[in-house]
Amino acid sequence: MSEQLDMFDTRDYDAEAEAKAAWKSRMIPAEWVAPEDCMAGPAGTVVQGWKCPACGKIEINGFVLSINHGIDPDIPGREDLLDHCISMDLRRVS
Numbered sequence: 001m002s003e004q005l006d007m008f009d010t011r012d013y014d015a016e017a018e019a020k021a022a023w024k025s026r027m028i029p030a031e032w033v034a035p036e037d038c039m040a041g042p043a044g045t046v047v048q049g050w051k052c053p054a055c056g057k058i059e060i061n062g063f064v065l066s067i068n069h070g071i072d073p074d075i076p077g078r079e080d081l082l083d084h085c086i087s088m089d090l091r092r093v094s
Helices: 013-026 063-070
Strands: 028-033 046-050
Touching: 046 063
Parallel strands: none
Antiparallel strands: 028 046
């Protein structure tokens, strides 16, 4: 969602930068280990991932964290998602 800018732009860029820095400081980088052969490499490959601050699950990257937990490490979002995770676990039905 882009915002139309004109010569009377009244956005507070310093406040936006502070909010983004505060949000990034709450994000937790973590090592993600591939459980099987996947896009990251063979099983056991370690890559820099992100840990959900609410549930503690580690995801392979910020995009997957955003899709599964509603939190993007690079884009400030809802503060309530830092305490309550929206992820759902898929389980095998036998």
